[in-house]
Amino acid sequence: MSIDYYQAKDHAPLPPKNADVLTTACDYCIVxxxxxxxxxxxxxxxxxMKASENAFGIDFPSNMLQSWVAPTQHNICTHNGKKHNVVIVPDKDTTVVxxxxxxxxxxGLLAQKCYNPDSKTKDRLKTPLVRVNGVLTPMSWDDAIDIAASVxxxxxEKHGEAAYGVKTYSYQYIENTYAITKYALRHINTPNFTFHDTxxxxxxxxxxxxxxxxxFGPSYDDWGSADTLMICGTDPYETKSVLFTQHIMPGIANGMKVIALNPRDTAGIAYIKKMGGLHLDVFPGSDNLVLGAIARIIMKNGWEDSDWIKEWVNSKWESNSGFGQGTRNTPWQWRTTWGKFQTKGYEDYKKWNLGQKEYDPAYAA
Structure with missing residues (x-):
C-alpha cells in the first residue's frame, strides 16, 4: 500500500511582464x-530575474521587504479551458489593512486553495450530493435545485413559512447576499432567516x-491609537493576525495599554502580558459578570467620562426611535413589543447595574 507523502516544491516561477493581474482579498477572516x-x-x-523581465518590475533575488514568490504561493489552475500558472501574493501597493x-x-497560502486536480484539492466537491438510499450520490445542479424546490x-404548504429556515453568509454583501436575501425575505417571506454567525x-x-x-464601526487605526484597548473573548493574533501585527502591536509599542479578558492563555495573550498588558483569566461564560462588575466600580467611583457619554451615547429617545439604525434593531423591538428593556439612558443603566447582585465584584470574582 503506497503512502501519499506530501512533497514540498522547492521553486516557483516568476510572472512575466504580460501576465494578467487581478486583485482579490483573503477570505479566511474578516480583516x-x-x-x-x-x-x-x-x-x-x-x-x-531582471526587473525588465518580470511583472514585479524588480531584480531578483529581491530585497527583504520587496516582492517574492514562495513555492506555496504558486499553483496551476484551469482558465478558459486551459491550464494557467497562478501566483497569489500580498499586495505591496496597499495603504490600508x-x-x-x-x-x-x-x-500567504491562498494559492493552495485554488482547485487543481493534481493537488490536495482534487477531493473538492464538483457537483451537489444528494442522499439516495442512504448514500451521498453525485447529482446535476438542475436535479439538485428541483429536489430542493420540491422539498x-x-x-x-404543510408547515408554513416559519418552518422554512434560510441561513447564509454575510460577507461581500451585494455580490454574495442579494439573491439569497431576496429569496428568503421576499419570495419565501420567512422570519426564520439569519446570517452565518447568529x-x-x-x-x-x-x-x-x-x-x-x-x-464594526471602528477603523483598524482605532485599534492601535486608543489609550487603552480592551479585548474580550478572542485573541486577535490567532483570529485576525494582520490586525494584530499591523495595528495592535505598533500601538502597544507606542504605549497603548491592553486588557485581555479571555479564558485561554494563547499566543497573542502571551505577547500582551509580556509587553505589560493585563490578562483577566476568566472562567468560560463568566465574562459578562466581570464586565458588569468593572462597570459598577467605574460608576460608583464616578470615573466615567460624563462629557463623552453625553456627546456620543444614545439618549432614551434616540434608542427608542431607532435613530440612525431603523426600527428593526433589537432594542427597539424589545421596547415596542414588551414595553421594556434594560436601559432608558445612562442613569437608568447605572441604577439597573447597581441593583444586580451578580455584578457585585465579590460575586463576579
Whole structure:
C-alpha cells in the first residue's frame, strides 16, 4: 500500500511582464487583506530575474521587504479551458489593512486553495450530493435545485413559512447576499432567516447597539491609537493576525495599554502580558459578570467620562426611535413589543447595574 507523502516544491516561477493581474482579498477572516493574482498560460514564457523581465518590475533575488514568490504561493489552475500558472501574493501597493503587503500564514497560502486536480484539492466537491438510499450520490445542479424546490414547497404548504429556515453568509454583501436575501425575505417571506454567525437575524451585541454604536464601526487605526484597548473573548493574533501585527502591536509599542479578558492563555495573550498588558483569566461564560462588575466600580467611583457619554451615547429617545439604525434593531423591538428593556439612558443603566447582585465584584470574582 503506497503512502501519499506530501512533497514540498522547492521553486516557483516568476510572472512575466504580460501576465494578467487581478486583485482579490483573503477570505479566511474578516480583516480582508489585499492580494494580487498573477495569471499566465502554462507553456508560455515565465518571468525572468531582471526587473525588465518580470511583472514585479524588480531584480531578483529581491530585497527583504520587496516582492517574492514562495513555492506555496504558486499553483496551476484551469482558465478558459486551459491550464494557467497562478501566483497569489500580498499586495505591496496597499495603504490600508495589510499595509505595504503583509500577510498572515493563512493568507500567504491562498494559492493552495485554488482547485487543481493534481493537488490536495482534487477531493473538492464538483457537483451537489444528494442522499439516495442512504448514500451521498453525485447529482446535476438542475436535479439538485428541483429536489430542493420540491422539498421547500412541501414544507411551506404543510408547515408554513416559519418552518422554512434560510441561513447564509454575510460577507461581500451585494455580490454574495442579494439573491439569497431576496429569496428568503421576499419570495419565501420567512422570519426564520439569519446570517452565518447568529441564531437569528439580530445583533450579537444588543447592549452595544442600544448605546448607539455599530459593532464594526471602528477603523483598524482605532485599534492601535486608543489609550487603552480592551479585548474580550478572542485573541486577535490567532483570529485576525494582520490586525494584530499591523495595528495592535505598533500601538502597544507606542504605549497603548491592553486588557485581555479571555479564558485561554494563547499566543497573542502571551505577547500582551509580556509587553505589560493585563490578562483577566476568566472562567468560560463568566465574562459578562466581570464586565458588569468593572462597570459598577467605574460608576460608583464616578470615573466615567460624563462629557463623552453625553456627546456620543444614545439618549432614551434616540434608542427608542431607532435613530440612525431603523426600527428593526433589537432594542427597539424589545421596547415596542414588551414595553421594556434594560436601559432608558445612562442613569437608568447605572441604577439597573447597581441593583444586580451578580455584578457585585465579590460575586463576579
Amino acid at each position: 480582508a487583506c489585499g492580494y494580487k493574482v498573477y495569471r499566465w498560460p502554462v507553456g508560455a514564457k515565465d518571468g525572468g 495589510n499595509t505595504n503587503g503583509d500577510s498572515s500564514i493563512r493568507g 421547500g414547497s412541501h414544507v411551506l 441564531p437569528a437575524d439580530v445583533t450579537s451585541t444588543p447592549g452595544f447597539r442600544d448605546a448607539g454604536f455599530d459593532n
